[in-house]
Amino acid sequence: MNPEDEHVVTSPDIIKVSAKSRSTAVAGAIAGVIREHRYAEVQAIGAGAVNQAVKALAIARGYLSRDEIDIVFTPFFTEVDIDGQERTAVRFAVEPR
Numbered sequence: 001m002n003p004e005d006e007h008v009v010t011s012p013d014i015i016k017v018s019a020k021s022r023s024t025a026v027a028g029a030i031a032g033v034i035r036e037h038r039y040a041e042v043q044a045i046g047a048g049a050v051n052q053a054v055k056a057l058a059i060a061r062g063y064l065s066r067d068e069i070d071i072v073f074t075p076f077f078t079e080v081d082i083d084g085q086e087r088t089a090v091r092f093a094v095e096p097r
Contacts, residue, residue, distance in 0.1 A: 014041045017056065019048025026056035030094060031063040034071060040094040042073070045080070050090050057092060070097040 015029050026042075033040040044053040057073050064071055073092040080089045 014043060017042060017044045017049050017053040019046060019052060021049070021052050021056070023052050023055040023059055026052065027059035027063055030056060030060035034060070034064060034069065034094060034096070035067065038096060042092040042094060043078070043080070043089050044091075045082075045087055045089045053090070053092060057094065060094075071095065072097050 015026065015033065017026050030040055030042060042053050042057065044050045057071075061071055071094055073094045075090055075092050078089050078091045079086050081087075
């Protein structure tokens with residue numbers, strides 16, 4: 001994996017996305033987690049990160065369609081602590097349709 005990619009799988013079901021993440025790499029991570037666990041969460045903080053996350057989700061749908069898996073995702077807000085500061089993140093719950 002390229003060190004420039006800042007998406008991180010912190011558990012089997014949370015994928016963190018930054019504005020610098022490559023959407024195709026994130027899409028591959030989403031597809032892998034869905035194939036293995038049938039559920040994933042994608043988290044983004046900031047407009048650029050949310051943009052990359054949404055693009056990755058659309059690309060992941062294409063990757064998973066080859067396996068006849070159709071995914072849906074539901075966005076929600078969550079509070080996260082970053083260096084002692086509380087930030088609002090957008091998180092997407094991802095699951096097969």
